[in-house]
Amino acid sequence: MPGPRLFEPLTIDGLTLANRIVIAPMCQYSAVDGCMTDWHLIHLGQLALSGAGLLTIEAAAVVPEGRITYADVGLYDAATQAAMGRTLDGIRRHSDMPVGVQLAHAGRKASTDLPWHGGATIAPSSPNGWQTVAPSPLGFGADDTPPVALDRDGLAALRDAFAAAAKRAAELELDLVQLHGAHGYLLHQFLSPLSNRRDDAYGGSLENRMRFPLEVFDAVRAAFPAGKPVTMRVSGTDWVEGGWTIDQTVAFAQALAARGCSAIHVSSGGLDARQAIPVGPGYQVPLARAVKQAVGIPVVAVGLITEPDHAEAIVGTGDADLVAVARTILYDPHWPWHAAAALGGTVVAPNQYLRSQPRQYKDLLQPPRQR
Numbered sequence: 574m575p576g577p578r579l580f581e582p583l584t585i586d587g588l589t590l591a592n593r594i595v596i597a598p599m600c601q602y603s604a605v606d607g608c609m610t611d612w613h614l615i616h617l618g619q620l621a622l623s624g625a626g627l628l629t630i631e632a633a634a635v636v637p638e639g640r641i642t643y644a645d646v647g648l649y650d651a652a653t654q655a656a657m658g659r660t661l662d663g664i665r666r667h668s669d670m671p672v673g674v675q676l677a678h679a680g681r682k683a684s685t686d687l688p689w690h691g692g693a694t695i696a697p698s699s700p701n702g703w704q705t706v707a708p709s710p711l712g713f714g715a716d717d718t719p720p721v722a723l724d725r726d727g728l729a730a731l732r733d734a735f736a737a738a739a740k741r742a743a744e745l746e747l748d749l750v751q752l753h754g755a756h757g758y759l760l761h762q763f764l765s766p767l768s769n770r771r772d773d774a775y776g777g778s779l780e781n782r783m784r785f786p787l788e789v790f791d792a793v794r795a796a797f798p799a800g801k802p803v804t805m806r807v808s809g810t811d812w813v814e815g816g817w818t819i820d821q822t823v824a825f826a827q828a829l830a831a832r833g834c835s836a837i838h839v840s841s842g843g844l845d846a847r848q849a850i851p852v853g854p855g856y857q858v859p860l861a862r863a864v865k866q867a868v869g870i871p872v873v874a875v876g877l878i879t880e881p882d883h884a885e886a887i888v889g890t891g892d893a894d895l896v897a898v899a900r901t902i903l904y905d906p907h908w909p910w911h912a913a914a915a916l917g918g919t920v921v922a923p924n925q926y927l928r929s930q931p932r933q934y935k936d937l938l939q940p941p942r943q944r
């Protein structure tokens with residue numbers, strides 16, 4: 574009898590994942606001047622013991638002004654790189670799990686307060702605030718100081734900043750880079766007709782709106798070692814009339830695949846406050862399925878995937894090649910262990926924890942590879 578698909582390995586370009594469970598990127602708002610802190614070692618270190626196939630580091634800003642909040646992680650200078658390096662050293666001493674990083678720029682959604690302080694926009698004149706940039710001078714919130722529209726030089730500088738961050742990721746020997754093209758952040762702001770009202774080569778038609786994200790992809794692909802995956806996270810729809818749609822997402826995914834993108838991670842929303850999201854278990858899976866049917870590269874589904882059977886069905890039916898979990902694994906940091914127990918799979922666990930497995934799941938936990 575075949576084992577669970579969720580626990581079958583998958584190779585993406587030159588990177589082999591032990592199973593189909595991806596830990597989604599999750600901002601922790603716990604950095605200082607873009608530098609990771611002890612919190613990141615504790616948080617990511619714990620997740621690196623979970624038995625998932627891939628750990629994705631939270632959105633790391635490619636320039637300081639690209640941070641969502643003043644406490645976001647960056648990967649834009651020697652100090653932020655060194656801090657991420659220290660965290661990675663700690664993780665790698667105790668886990669073989671591949672680690673990727675999400676490279677991001679928040680565009681008009683930058684310069685906000687911490688979620689647990691309310692998350693409000695911080696004006697450029699206030700401490701911890703700065704002037705935001707975007708494709709067009711349209712604020713996210715009605716009361717926001719409008720962003721400054723990026724000119725050609727600004728676009729070139731940001732494209733180069735993405736590439737420089739990818740180079741830093743390569744120096745840190747990260748296994749994968751994901752570009753944040755979702756949730757209403759800068760690259761998504763270029764894609765959506767609601768936030769991109771430019772009348773130059775970077776706005777208007779779908780081809781023009783895709784131009785800057787594709788240029789960024791090309792620059793990052795060239796800066797990150799061949800054979801190591803570069804992937805894109807997209808919002809499959811804005812959930813707003815007149816916004817970015819699944820058909821446009823499919824066209825974007827096909828353009829990315831043609832340029833050598835390694836995988837597409839399909840989320841949704843985040844661009845416009847009018848969004849009406851039909852939240853429920855697996856609510857974004859149909860978007861992933863639509864992309865999967867249109868491209869030949871691996872596709873990741875995400876969003877309220879909390880039950881092992883559900884995750885197994887998503888990869889088993891071919892709706893997606895991988896599932897990503899965020900809140901699910903914060904709530905249950907050993908979710909892959911429990912999914913393996915439920916489905917009859919195995920996971921790698923630290924030697925120190927091998928004795929923990931209940932007798933009925935005797936072969937669930939495997940020791941790490943010998944180094």
Ligand SMILES: Cc1cc2nc3c(=O)[nH]c(=O)nc-3n(C[C@H](O)[C@H](O)[C@H](O)COP(=O)(O)O)c2cc1C
Pocket residue numbers: 597598599600601631632675753755756806840875876877878897898899900901902
């Ligand atoms: C605390 C937290 C931080 C997040 N930060 C990011 C992020 O840095 N980048 C990103 O693309 N999505 C981020 N997300 C969205 C998740 O990656 C994921 O897409 C979303 O939570 C849905 O998956 P879930 O239902 O398993 O939580 C975050 C979600 C949470 C809960």
